[in-house]
Amino acid sequence: MSKAYxxxxxxxxxxxxxxxxxxxxxxxxxxxxxxxxxxxxxSAQFDGLARESEALLRxxxxxxxxxxxxxxxxxGRGQFAAIALNLLPEDGVADYFVTGHWSxxxxxxCAERYGKAVLHECTAQNDQGLWEIDYxxxxxxxxxxxxxxxxxxxxxxxxxxxxxxxxxVPLIADMSSNILTRPVDxxxxxxxxxxxxxNVAPAGLVIEIVREDLIGHARRxxxxxxDWAVLDKYDSMYNTPCTxxxxxxxxxxxxxxxxxxxxxxxxxxxxxxxxxYGALDELPLYRNPIxxxxxxxxxxxxxxxxxxxxxxxxxxxxxxxxxxLKGHKVLGGMRASIYNAMDLEGVQALVDFLKEFxxxx
Numbered sequence: 001m002s003k004a005y006x007x008x009x010x011x012x013x014x015x016x017x018x019x020x021x022x023x024x025x026x027x028x029x030x031x032x033x034x035x036x037x038x039x040x041x042x043s044a045q046f047d048g049l050a051r052e053s054e055a056l057l058r059x060x061x062x063x064x065x066x067x068x069x070x071x072x073x074x075x076g077r078g079q080f081a082a083i084a085l086n087l088l089p090e091d092g093v094a095d096y097f098v099t100g101h102w103s104x105x106x107x108x109x110c111a112e113r114y115g116k117a118v119l120h121e122c123t124a125q126n127d128q129g130l131w132e133i134d135y136x137x138x139x140x141x142x143x144x145x146x147x148x149x150x151x152x153x154x155x156x157x158x159x160x161x162x163x164x165x166x167x168x169v170p171l172i173a174d175m176s177s178n179i180l181t182r183p184v185d186x187x188x189x190x191x192x193x194x195x196x197x198x199n200v201a202p203a204g205l206v207i208e209i210v211r212e213d214l215i216g217h218a219r220r221x222x223x224x225x226x227d228w229a230v231l232d233k234y235d236s237m238y239n240t241p242c243t244x245x246x247x248x249x250x251x252x253x254x255x256x257x258x259x260x261x262x263x264x265x266x267x268x269x270x271x272x273x274x275x276x277y278g279a280l281d282e283l284p285l286y287r288n289p290i291x292x293x294x295x296x297x298x299x300x301x302x303x304x305x306x307x308x309x310x311x312x313x314x315x316x317x318x319x320x321x322x323x324x325l326k327g328h329k330v331l332g333g334m335r336a337s338i339y340n341a342m343d344l345e346g347v348q349a350l351v352d353f354l355k356e357f358x359x360x361x
Contacts, residue, residue, distance in 0.1 A: 007338065010199075013342055018341075036244065050235070050236070060261055068208075069207065070208040070209075071231075071241055072205070074206040075204075082208075082226040085219050086218045086228050087146050087191075093116040093117070094116070095141050100155055101330055102153055102154065102176075106174065126291060130289060135164060146170045154177045154198065155301075155328040157288070157295065170191065172190055179200065181262075181269050182269065190210075190214050191210040192209040204242035210228055225239055277292075286354065289302075289303065298339050299337050300335065302333060302334050314334075
């Protein structure tokens with residue numbers, strides 16, 4: 001069976017070297033005679049793995065000492081609730097800087113269930129009909145408990161490369177799909193959360209990087225498993241965590257470090273995205289709807305100008321062992337996710353297919 005190129009937005013493609021090591025250790029972890037998925041989270045071996053993974057993530061992202069790293073069994077939508085429950089007082093207000101589908105979903109979760117959320121529409125179409133970010137709309141409300149952003153919108157193919165100035169108001173960021181793809185200054189944020197299924201590991205785990213002073217303010221009825229203070233107190237072991245995802249994240253962190261860290265990932269991702277966008281801009285059959293400065297490096301959305309060809313495009317791509325190119329149901333079209341694990345060869349294969357398909361249509 002030929003290995004397929006997987007351009008799906010998540011669960012993500014993982015590095016072959018990571019998958020191969022996991023395959024070996026699935027039956028026998030560190031010579032114990034038991035598989036990694038059978039290992040107790042209370043064991044000395046898993047405790048060592050947990051400590052190692054946190055240290056690796058701290059090293060890769062240069063996380064300051066006054067930030068806690070929490071591993072939580074959850075998903076991004078669970079964090080939409082957790083953020084409000086941990087940070088928003090009953091009579092408080094929070095700002096949501098909406099740039100696409102996921103930041104809008106976070107806003108709705110807060111506004112419909114937990115309190116006053118101020119919606120800031122921060123994207124618009126320019127004169128060429130391309131979507132772009134309007135950073136001038138990212139103004140905090142007086143007395144806001146926090147301001148929320150999604151740094152990379154997987155559905156919309158939009159990525160923020162600048163940060164709003166929120167002053168003393170903590171900036172809270174969802175980085176699920178672009179974490180570890182480029183350096184970020186963690187000290188600019190009150191908290192960063194990411195679901196690992198977009199760029200790190202199998203689904204089931206969320207990692208939060210939280211400034212210490214923001215821990216301990218959860219509402220009384222916040223579930224214990226979402227309370228950052230509880231997770232911190234029990235070293236992310238209050239309940240049985242998603243041990244396999246945690247293990248896979250550890251392997252992925254090691255892989256990134258072996259290639260030169262996040263800085264090396266950024267160089268690699270720039271090369272891949274420039275190659276792909278260059279082809280889409282050159283070929284008249286395709287159109288990318290995002291202004292150049294705001295194009296995501298890891299989630300490239302595009303449309304065929306003749307949408308009657310969509311089914312043929314996807315069918316032929318599958319015959320070329322390319323899967324996961326269908327766009328999100330909200331927007332349709334196509335989407336190629338080229339996360340860290342996607343190598344240049346995979347992007348070149350897609351570019352060659354784009355050219356071949358365009359030549360025949």
